[in-house]
Amino acid sequence: MYREWGAAGVPGAVLWGSVSGGGETRVLPDGCLDLLWSSRSGLLVAGPDRTAHLSRSAPGDRWIGLRLPPGTGPAVFGVPAEELRDRRVPLADLWGRAA
Structure with a gap:
């Protein structure tokens, strides 16, 4: 299950979340950088x-992300x-570890 919401106060940014049913998901390239939190991997960029990224998840893995608009990720x-x-x-x- 996947959902998206507008990110208040960050024009063009999108919040999203998903709960995996398990297996592989193809994530299409969009030119953006995302800040991700995964129940299995923690905080990732x-x-x-x-090209399309193949994401593998176990059933019940949770993901929350903030997709930044193109061009803004490097500054963040x-x-x-x-x-x-x-x-x-x-x-x-x-x-660093303080993150």
């Missing part, structure tokens, strides 16, 4: 993808988008 995370391209990086690796 998803870089912009050049302090890292050029090309360093995150096609990657999922723990937020702590970008901001």
